[in-house]
Amino acid sequence: MKNDPITKAPGRVVDITREIHAPVEAVWKALTDAREMERWFPLHANIQPGEAVELSWGDKVDWRMEIEEEKELDYLRLGYGQEHHSIVSPEPRRLAVEFFLEARGGSTMLRIVHAGFGGGSNWDEMYDGVRRGWDTESLGLKHYLEFHAGKDRLVAFAKRKSARSHEEIWNILVENGLTVNGDSYAYTTPFGDRYEGAVAYFNPPQDFCGTIPGMNDALFRLILDRYSPDADIVVWAWISTYGIPEAEVKAMERQWQTKLDALL
Missing domain, CATH: 3.30.530.20 (START domain)
Known part of the structure; x- marks a missing residue:
């Protein structure tokens, strides 16, 4: 190099x-x-x-x-x-x-x-x-x-701003349960779905990224970002999917957006 x-x-x-x-x-x-x-x-x-x-x-x-x-x-x-x-x-x-x-x-x-x-x-x-x-x-x-080389991606993507702190938002999002055990995780979403797979990146209270093998090896991310001093935090829930029907991806997106709007 x-x-x-x-x-x-x-x-x-x-x-x-x-x-x-x-x-x-x-x-x-x-x-x-x-x-x-x-x-x-x-x-x-x-x-x-x-x-x-x-x-x-x-x-x-x-x-x-x-x-x-x-x-x-x-x-x-x-x-x-x-x-x-x-x-x-x-x-x-x-x-x-x-x-x-x-x-x-x-x-x-x-x-x-x-x-x-x-x-x-x-x-x-x-x-x-x-x-x-x-x-x-x-x-x-x-x-x-x-x-997934050579395969098109469909993304379920929800976004919400919040004036709460990183810690408050993180605790709200994972209060139903996020368990990380070495390279593995299990997460019960705010609307009750359960994701399990391998941890790719874990940086609480700002980031989580993990695979979802049961969803054709999708990649799930929670991201809490503040882009400038004193700005609200922007919360992203993002699922990169490959080979999942568009209707299912859109349904996940609506679930996440509805829950983020209600919680934050």
């Missing part, structure tokens, strides 16, 4: 590495092809080759990044400016996310470096959200390529 990212902007840096049991060609395509990106990352993607990547999660949650440099199967750098961080700082500042790929047998070592965040406390929530986000999104990429 390369030892040093090209990004040299001052401030805090997110730097993570994942081993993905998939060829480097598959990982590269998942980072550079719009349909492939929609199978693990945003709800909608548009890529203008050599120019920009546009991602959307709906409800005006959009992310546009310019393609600053790419070397096929090896390196990709995407940059973006103040329109994405004006909520925390009026200072003109360029941020960038870099992807370093290295083939290792039939697997790929993927390193993600996201840099340029300011060092002040006004950047804390944004930096922490991006750090935790890449932790879990990279696991979503790994899960997709290792278990």
Whole structure:
């Protein structure tokens, strides 16, 4: 692997590495092809080759990044400016996310470096959200390529803002029971469904991510994010499904949205 990212902007840096049991060609395509990106990352993607990547999660949650440099199967750098961080700082500042790929047998070592965040406390929530986000999104990429490569994804997605604290919201969401035992978990949802599987990421009271083998190896996430100082917390319940009928996915989405609205 390369030892040093090209990004040299001052401030805090997110730097993570994942081993993905998939060829480097598959990982590269998942980072550079719009349909492939929609199978693990945003709800909608548009890529203008050599120019920009546009991602959307709906409800005006959009992310546009310019393609600053790419070397096929090896390196990709995407940059973006103040329109994405004006909520925390009026200072003109360029941020960038870099992807370093290295083939290792039939697997790929993927390193993600996201840099340029300011060092002040006004950047804390944004930096922490991006750090935790890449932790879990990279696991979503790994899960997709290792278990569902080439398959379209349908997402059950519910979202709600709350003025409560992280701890209060977390306790409300897991009061019916979340048990983590090593790499396994069992969770009774607020509406009584039971999810069981492998723990992918556990960071209470902000994040939980786990597989649901009984749902054709879906990936379930609970996320509590605050995007700027003094803002309300945004709660996301997210289930990435593959090969599940759309009607079932929409029914899950309605269940989660109705319960989040009632509880929060």
